[in-house]
Each structure stands twice: as C-alpha cells, then as structure tokens.
Amino acid sequence: MLHPIFGLARVNFLSLTLVCIALAASASWQAGHLLSPILLALVTVTGLCAHISVNALNEYLDFKSGLDFLTNRTPFSGGSGTLINHPAAANLALVLAIVSMTLVIAGGLYLSYQLNWQPLLIGIPGVLLIYGYTRHINRWPLLCLLAPGIGFGIFMTLGSYWVLAGNISAAAWLLALIVTLLVSNLLLLNQFPDVEADRQVGRRHLPIVIGRRHSASVYTLLLLLSYLLLIAGVISRILPWQCLLALLSLALVAKVLPGLSRFADKPQQLQPYLGLNVLLCHLYPLLLALGLIWAGQANY
Template structure:
C-alpha cells in the first residue's frame, strides 16, 4: 500500500476520536469491579481491541460514504465536524478505506463471536445491535432525526454494557444507570457537531435533528441531553445503590452547563461554535474518565 494511501486510511479512521472507546471499556471494567468481579486482563484486552476495531470501522465507513455521496466536497471542515478531509485530499485511498472498514467490521464480529463463546449468549444481542449501528449509521440512520440522535450514544453505551457482561457473565440492572451518561454525552457530542454541516447534510438527504427542527430547537435538545448525563450518576447512587464515588463525574458539570448555554446562544451562528465544540469534547472525555475512576478508586 502506497504511503499516501496508507496515510489516507489512518487519517480517515480519525484516531484522536478513538479515545472514546477505551474510556467506555474502562467504565465497563469499573462497573464489573463495583459488583465484586476481578476483571480478567486477557478478556479486557480483547474487549478494548474489539471496541477500537468497531469504532475505527464505523469512522472509515462514514468517511467512505460521505466521499461517495459528495458530502465531503460541500462541508466546511472544522477540527470537530465536516469529516477528516482525507479522501478529498487523497481520492485514490477510497478503495483502501472501504477495504479497511470491511476488515474492521469482520474482525470486530469475529472477536464478538469469540467473546460470546467465553462469556455467554447474553452478549449476542449487544453485539448484533452494535453491528447494525456500525454498518447502517451513515447510509440509513442519518436519514432519521430520532435514530440519528440516539444511535451514537447508544453505540458507546453498548461498549460499556458489553464490557461489563464479558467480565461478569451477567447484566446487573444498576449498570444501566451508569450507561445513561455515555449515552447522553456522546449523542449530545454528535448533535452539536452537526450544527456546522446543516446545509451540506440537507443537500445529500440527511435528516438529523438540526435539519428537522432547526438549530435553536436542536440546541435545547443538546442542553437536555447534557443535563441528563449529570442526573444519571446521582440516580445511580440514589436509586441504583452504587458507590458515591460516581459523583466525582459531576466535577465538569459547570463547564458542561456553560457549553450548553453557549450552544443555545450561538445556535444561529455555527461558525462561532467551533471553540465550544472543542470544549465539549474535553468535557465528555473528562466526565467519562471521572465516572470510571469514581468507581475504581473511591
């Protein structure tokens, strides 16, 4: 594979954003520890690998579909939206990006089958839903406002839930309270990142929330999701009976509230939102890390 093509594939995978996957695995490890299980390092390593493969494959498929549809040529890229720009800069890499994406899908499925055999059939539903989200996100899910809103967060919540099951061979009801935080935060992250691309996305028949409702109303949904992400740890402690260490995740809440206020204020000026997209990424990563550390260390 030529150097330029290889660089295009790596860039299209969007490596800086892959950090979300191991953080959600760490959160699944933390919930397993919380219910008294000592994680098997070998299984935990395989889960991290599978999560990274699935996440990377999803990014590659998204980049390939957006290049083929012409969307990449319409967007104004920012560090957090509009795609990586890898394929417009290196069109010859498109077949390699597709092959790498399909390889990632295949390998993540193979790992999922192996982990299912190790942990039990309960992982099968989690894995099947994950595969559907991975493969259908760009060509199908982005056409529906509701599905497009829920799917990103659901995918990363499934990483946490699946990790927990692999390590414990059971679903503990209280872990679903914890899963609400990545669900809300990641869905909010993808929602705000859609704001700069409304016109370009509309031109290729996407139908996400900022297109359907307009940016100001979508900004209010963003604020509700952010609020829900920080209500979840309180509910996990108060209702689910989990460790009060989860409340460590509330530390970034003032910054998250500031981001939500700025998004609502600047909703009609998406170019002015770019610095806040970066702050939001930092809030998401910090909150998920603190959520896991709150269970592991407190």
Template sequence: MVSAWLRAIRVRFLLASIISVSIGLAIALWKHDALDPLHALLTYIGVLSLHASVDLLNDYWDYRSGIDKVTRRTPFSGGTGVLPEHMLSPSSVYRAGIAFLIIGAVIGLYFVAVRGIAIAIILAFAVAAVYLYSTSIVRIGLGEFFVALKGTMIVVGTYYVQVGALSIEPVYAGTISGMLSSLVLFINSFPDYEADRSGGRRTLVILLGPARASRLFIAFPSAVYIMIIAGVVLQILPLYTLATLLALPLALRAYRILKARYDDAEGLIPCMSSTVAFSRIVGIAIVVGVLVEYLLF
C-alpha cells in the same frame, strides 16, 4: 500515509469507546472483583475496531453521497477530509472499514462462544448498525439514538464478558455513557447542517432546526447529572462519581456559545471543544469514582 490513516480513523475520538469499555471493567471489578486481562484486552481491540469501522465507512459514504464536497470542515465536524483531499482512495477506505468490521466481528464471535446468546445479540446489533449507520440510520433520524444505544451496549457487553451476568449498574452507567456520546454527535452536527440536509440526512439539528435544537443542548448534561445524582442516592453508583460535577462549567460554557453562535461554524469551535471535554471528563470521572470505591471498600 500513516498520518492519513490515523486521521481517517479519527484516533482522538476513539477515546469515547475506551472510556465506555473502562466503565464496564471498573463496574465488574467493583461489584464482583472480576477482571480477566485477556478478555479485557480483546474487548478494547474489538470495540475500537468497530468504532474505527463506522468512522471509515462514514467517510466513504459521505464522499460517495457528495456531503464531503459541500461541508465546512472544522477540527470536530465535517468528516476527516482524507477523501476530498485525495490523501487516500475511496476503495482503500471502504476496504479498511470492512476489515475493521470483520476484526470486531471475529472477536465478538469468540465472546459468543465463551459467554453465549447475550453477546450474540449485542454483536448482531453492532455489526448491522456499523454497516448501516451512514446509509440508513442517520437518514431516518436515528443517529443520536444509535450512538446513545451503542455507548450503553459497550458498557453492558464489557461487563457481561467479565461477569457472565447482567445487573442494573452497567445498564445505568452505560446509559449515561451513551448520552455523553450522543451529546458530542449532536453538537458536532450543527456546522454540518446544510451539508447533511443536502445529502439526505436527518439529524436532530435538521429535524428541529438549528435555533430550536440549540435550546435542546442543556437537556443532555441535565439528564446526565440527574442520573448520576439519583444513582448515588439509590446506591447504583458510588458517591465518588459526584466528582463529575466538576465538569459542569464546561457544559454551561458550551451552551452559552451555542445559543449565540448556532449558525456560525467557526464560532462553534470553542463550543464543540468544551462539549467534547465535558463528555470525556465526566466519563473518566465515572471510571475513577468507581475504582476509588473498589479500592477503598
């Protein structure tokens, strides 16, 4: 039972939210020498709860809509399979999703009391978007945009909770973090093309078609690196964040595989693996680069 719930929550994908929170905390340390441990812990719990909620509710609605019954499941796409395989009941997954949503909302309300209206705006967006993601957002073609915005707001919200103010650095780094998360969603939607289309979803892959969408892939890492290099030049990001360039071969490998195998679910597994690794390594390198700058200067 425990393993089924860990699978349903998609534990390994929670790392994206952990990285986004860590970026916000690192920038707060770097720019203001500010770190409230209790608030940092609550931020991690709240953000991870909201992340778990959206994944659980996504599984529930995919099962209800029939998408889970026709999708080809891979280690990175096609849902968790806990409902089609009858490992958990739909009602229990739905209730767990709502419970995690409430946990995230309660923590958010605490931060609204502590930090005010800015957190209230972020919280309202988060709660509404989590609940509406599978039923509305991905059906009007905004899934990738939502994920990018979510990543940005996690970094900005984390920074604001620590500092009580806004600045360009968390917004800039948050945009990069959001694009990395959006890239993972984008690549993982290729194997789900037929199932998503039959279920009424409108991902970028469906809107563009797999062949044209495959050529769009390189725009994501290109935009990420342009922002990182420009950020260093403009002194928005520390010089040490250029270590993110070490992950470039992973993005290029993923692009080569995608161009050749965009319509082959099994053949795309190495591509999805490289893309996830690229996203995580770049995000972690940003955290480390900012912390090195803080420690040295």
C-alpha cells in the same frame, strides 16, 4: 500509506472507545469481579475495530455521495477530509471498514464461544448499527439522535461490562444510559456546522428538521438528564457516593451551555464549544470511573 489510514480511521477520535471500556472495566471491578487482562485486551481491540469500521465506512460513503466536497470541516465535525486529499484511497477506506467489521464479528463470536451466547444480543445489533448509520439512520431524525449514544453507551459500555462481569447490573445500566446521553449530545452538537451540506445529500438529522436553536434545547435537556441519572443513582445507592466526583465536569457545562445559547445559529463561532463538548464527553465518564475506583471493590 499510514497517514491516509490514520485519517480514515479517525485515530484522534478513538479515545472515546477507550473511555467507554475503562468505565465498564472500573464498574466491573468495583462490583467485585476479577478483571482478566486477556479478556480486557480482547474487548478493547474489538471495540476499537468497531469504532474504526464505522469511521472508515462514513469516510467512504461521504466521499462517494459528494458530501465531503460540500462540508466546511472543523476539528470536530465534517469528517477527516482524507479522501479529498487522497482520492485514490477511497477503496482503501472501504477495505478498512470491511476488515475492521470482520474483526469485530470474529471477536464477538470468539467471546461468545468462550463465555456464552447472550452478549450477541448486543453484538449483532451493534454490527447492524455500524453498517446502517451513514447509509440509512441519518435520514431518521430521532434515530439519528440516539444511535451514536446507543452505540457507545449500550453496545460498547454495557456490552463490555457484560463480557467482563458475566452479567448486567443496575449500576451498569445506569452508567450506560449516562454515556448514551453524552455521546448522543456529542454527535448532535457536531451536526450544527454541517446543516446546509447534510441537507443537500438528503440527511434529516435533528438540526435540519427542527433547527439549531431547538436542537440546542434538546442538547440541554439530555445533558441535564445525564446528571439527574447520576444523582438518582447515588441517592438510590445503585452507584457509590464517590461517583459524585463526576459533578466536577459541571465546570465545563457552565462554559458550554452559555456558548451554545449565544452561538447556536452561528456555527463558526460555535467551534470552541464543540471542543469543550468533546472534552466533557471524555471527562464525565473518566470521573465516574475514578469515582468507582475510589469507592473500592465491593464485598459480595
């Protein structure tokens, strides 16, 4: 029973939630706010439940639509394949999605009751995003491009900072925008191997609409913008100079971009670069968090 649940939750991908919350916690601490271990634990559990809910719902809907039977899965795209191997677990996937979403709503309401109602301005759209991503958003190319990034950057990272710090700062916005660009790119590149299968079930994400080659240009643009935001944040002193530690992640960029340029139209050969892109999406925010910790707590 546990093996299907782990697959439906896509446990191996939940680390991205932990990275986003670690970045938010580091930024909150660096800004001079005391971190409550209980509050941090509650934010983490709520974030993990949100990620599990969208994963399980995606697994359920992709199985029911028949997409799972069309997709050539890779370790980074095409779903977990759990329901192909355990079709009787389809209802379990739906139950997992509903229970996880219920816990997200309960956690959000509790936090709002304990703190204030304003984080609901992020929480409510976040729940709607979980519900609508697979069923509706995948049919709108630009929204499909930005929705994953908004989910992890604005709703997860900025929302966690808001709860932990009690306010929103310019630095928090900047960090959230960087995460938004990185995660949008993560899902964009992961769509490259699924173009033919996704087209058959009515999806209309960017690689389907403008092709893989032009989508690779979009990926490059968003990645460049994320580093420009970092540098602008340091120059304007919104972020401490120690955040430039994140520039070490350019070593991965130097491998991903040439591979993407060469193999954009050859999804099979692109697979190693999907893995490097996943690593980049984790390493960049973690280096930002380490830079914030290195800078030390601000005195206000």
